Amino acid sequence: MNPLSSGLIGFHFSCFSSRHTQAQSPARAAMMNALEEWYDYEQAVIKALAGILTLFFAGILLHEAGISNPLSDFIYEFYLDPIMGESTGDSGYNMVNTMTYGLVLAMFAVALSGWLRHLGVDSSDSTLLALLPFVFWAAFGEVVEDAQMFSEPLSALFVSPGVHFQTAAWVVVAGAIGYSVVNGEYEEEERFKRVQVLSTLLIVGQFAIFGLSILESDRVVLNEIDLWPFLLLSVAGMTAPIWLAQSAEKFDHVQRSVYFTGIGGSLVLFGAMVSFMLWRPEESLNLWPLAVVIGVPAVLVYAMVQHGQEAADELAAHGIIAGVLPPRMTEEQYLDSSSKEKDLIESLRSKAVMAYPVAFLPVAGQILDGLATWIGIDYFGYHEKHVVSAAVIDLFDTAATFTVLKLAIGGIILWFYTLANFEDRQQHLRLLIGLALMVVGMAPGLRDVLRLMLGV
Numbered sequence: 218m219n220p221l222s223s224g225l226i227g228f229h230f231s232c233f234s235s236r237h238t239q240a241q242s243p244a245r246a247a248m249m250n251a252l253e254e255w256y257d258y259e260q261a262v263i264k265a266l267a268g269i270l271t272l273f274f275a276g277i278l279l280h281e282a283g284i285s286n287p288l289s290d291f292i293y294e295f296y297l298d299p300i301m302g303e304s305t306g307d308s309g310y311n312m313v314n315t316m317t318y319g320l321v322l323a324m325f326a327v328a329l330s331g332w333l334r335h336l337g338v339d340s341s342d343s344t345l346l347a348l349l350p351f352v353f354w355a356a357f358g359e360v361v362e363d364a365q366m367f368s369e370p371l372s373a374l375f376v377s378p379g380v381h382f383q384t385a386a387w388v389v390v391a392g393a394i395g396y397s398v399v400n401g402e403y404e405e406e407e408r409f410k411r412v413q414v415l416s417t418l419l420i421v422g423q424f425a426i427f428g429l430s431i432l433e434s435d436r437v438v439l440n441e442i443d444l445w446p447f448l449l450l451s452v453a454g455m456t457a458p459i460w461l462a463q464s465a466e467k468f469d470h471v472q473r474s475v476y477f478t479g480i481g482g483s484l485v486l487f488g489a490m491v492s493f494m495l496w497r498p499e500e501s502l503n504l505w506p507l508a509v510v511i512g513v514p515a516v517l518v519y520a521m522v523q524h525g526q527e528a529a530d531e532l533a534a535h536g537i538i539a540g541v542l543p544p545r546m547t548e549e550q551y552l553d554s555s556s557k558e559k560d561l562i563e564s565l566r567s568k569a570v571m572a573y574p575v576a577f578l579p580v581a582g583q584i585l586d587g588l589a590t591w592i593g594i595d596y597f598g599y600h601e602k603h604v605v606s607a608a609v610i611d612l613f614d615t616a617a618t619f620t621v622l623k624l625a626i627g628g629i630i631l632w633f634y635t636l637a638n639f640e641d642r643q644q645h646l647r648l649l650i651g652l653a654l655m656v657v658g659m660a661p662g663l664r665d666v667l668r669l670m671l672g673v
Contacts, residue, residue, distance in 0.1 A: 256642075259331035262324045269321065300376055309376070310603050318378055326653050330645035336396065339469055340644035342574040345652055347472035348388065349578070350479030352656055355384045356663035357486035361427075363664075363673045364493045366437060371430040381656070387482065388475055391419055395474030412474050413458040420458075420481035424451045431489055442496045450488030457481035494671055501672035503597070510588045510666040514581035521580070525571030532562065532569050539566035539573070540634060544641040551638055567635050575651035576634040580627040582659030587623025589665035591616040597669055623658070630654055 273292060280289040296317070299309030338344070361367060362375035374383050394415045398408050431437055431447065458477040465473045494502065532539055539562055542551050551559070570576045590606070593599040594616035601607040601616070610616050639647040 255331055255335075259327060262327045263331070266321070266324055266328055300373075300379060312604050315604055322653055322657070326649040327646065330643070330649050333645040333649075334642060338392075338396075338471060338645070340648055342648070343468055344472055344648055345574045345578065345655070347468055347476040348479070348652060349655075350476060350483050351384055351388055352582075352659050353663065354387075354479055354483045354486060355380050355656075355660050356667060357483055357490060358383075359664045360667040360671065360673070361431075361486055361489045361493070363668055364436065364490070364671060366434050366442075366489055366493060367427075367430045368434040371426070377661075381660075387419070387423075387478065391416065391475045391478035392471050394419070395469075395471035398474070399470045408470055409462075409473075412470050413462065413477070416458045416474050416477035416481065417455060419478045420455045420485065423482045424455060424485050427485060427489070436493075440496060442492055444489075444492050446491040446495060447485075447488035450491060451485045454481040454484030454488070457484065490667070490671065497671060503669050503672060506589070506592045506596075506666050506669045509592065510585055510662065513588060514585045517584060518577050518581050521571040521577045525568045525573075528565040528568035529572040532565055535561065537562060539569040540637050540639055541644055541647065542638055542640050547640060548638045570631065570634045573634070575648060576631055579630045579651050579654035579658065582655045582657075582662065583623045583627040583630065584658075586658040586662030586665070587620035589662040589669070590623075591620040593665050593669055599665075599669075626658075 272288065273296075276286075276288040276292040277297075279286050280293060295311060295313040299311065299314060333340070358375045359377065359380055362372050362380075365372075367375060373379065395412055398411045398415070401408070401411075403411065428447070428451070431444070436442065437444065457480050461477060461480060465476055468476055529539070535558065537558070542548065590601065590610075594601060594610065601610050601619070606619055609622055610619050612618055634651075637647075
């Protein structure tokens with residue numbers, strides 16, 4: 218390597234160190250960068266998503282207008298009818314919608330990564346931690362719907378995949394509030410208070426919307442379910458931005474608003490679950506699956522973090538995140554380079570990755586889902602409604618095969634983050650890939666084990 222190239226690599230890494238330090242500052246303002254260029258693949262994906270949405274809503278409008286056509290028939294047969302059927306207890310997955318959901322999720326992650334980069338939203342793993350409560354929010358909401366504690370029309374909004382769109386909507390609103398505060402002309406202390414107040418209002422809104430639906434549900438009215446636990450936990454949720462303030466000190470204001478709203482809303486929904494659980498006969502409850510399904514991934518996460526934290530800290534001391542390249546460096550340049558910084562990264566990255574939330578949370582989510590499915594089907598007689606998963610389970614007539622598959626997927630995720638190199642401008646894509654992999658495992662796994670616990 219010639220001296221000029223060596224100097225260039227050193228410059229890249231020094232720029233990375235400076236930028237990394239700035240990105241970790243909680244006070245960093247999220248500012249839109251209008252000059253930020255889009256990748257060609259981001260533009261293509263956004264256009265494709267726009268086309269898909271146009272066709273989808275065109276099919277619905279034609280159906281509502283009473284105009285018979287193949288597009289509307291296709292949309293209702295494979296997408297809308299299965300979802301509407303789920304709210305009455307029927308399964309709602311087929312090969313067509315399963316493949317579509319997976320494809321759209323991947324496209325959405327790519328498109329959203331570009332938008333977040335333009336908006337200047339923090340791309341560190343802290344954003345993933347701030348979003349984690351909403352995974353529990355979605356699972357709690359689905360279980361409350363499974364317990365038939367929502368009345369129409371709200372119950373339909375807690376049926377998968379619709380619940381994930383609703384979750385995304387709450388996340389966007391919470392994030393937009395934080396973003397508006399960051400970009401407003403306020404003192405830092407006033408910004409924090411505004412985030413607390415506005416997050417509280419969002420949680421109060423959830424309590425009002427969900428509470429009214431729960432009060433009017435046949436399950437609650439006919440069985441006279443005591444809602445005091447729901448009220449008490451909702452009060453805890455509505456005050457979450459106050460008593461969680463210290464735990465959010467390392468977040469920026471966008472992350473804080475999402476974090477506060479996610480935990481507060483989760484407590485509201487969890488309160489409804491507790492009310493149902495206390496009404497439910499004791500013999501209908503099953504607590505041991507919760508200990509296994511949550512305990513095993515928790516132990517795994519602890520072991521991964523313990524194994525990788527020292528290496529991650531050593532890289533962080535140099536302003537380096539394993540798998541994230543310095544500004545203006547491409548993967549090809551990195552692979553062709555030789556420097557002390559690269560040698561340090563390559564010697565530590567396999568360990569350091571284990572301590573990154575973007576890696577250990579998706580791995581834990583996959584294992585959680587595999588354990589919940591195995592226990593639910595083999596020990597409690599539940600059935601698998603996802604067509605691909607059902608085929609794996611039927612292969613050997615046991616859900617243990619699905620658990621083994623999930624273990625393998627977890628290993629592949631860890632292997633991917635160990636080897637992958639993301640350009641500096643692709644950090645949001647790195648984050649959203651981890652988020653998607655976490656959600657598709659952890660959310661259904663949590664729902665399944667909570668259903669087992671409540672016996673619904």
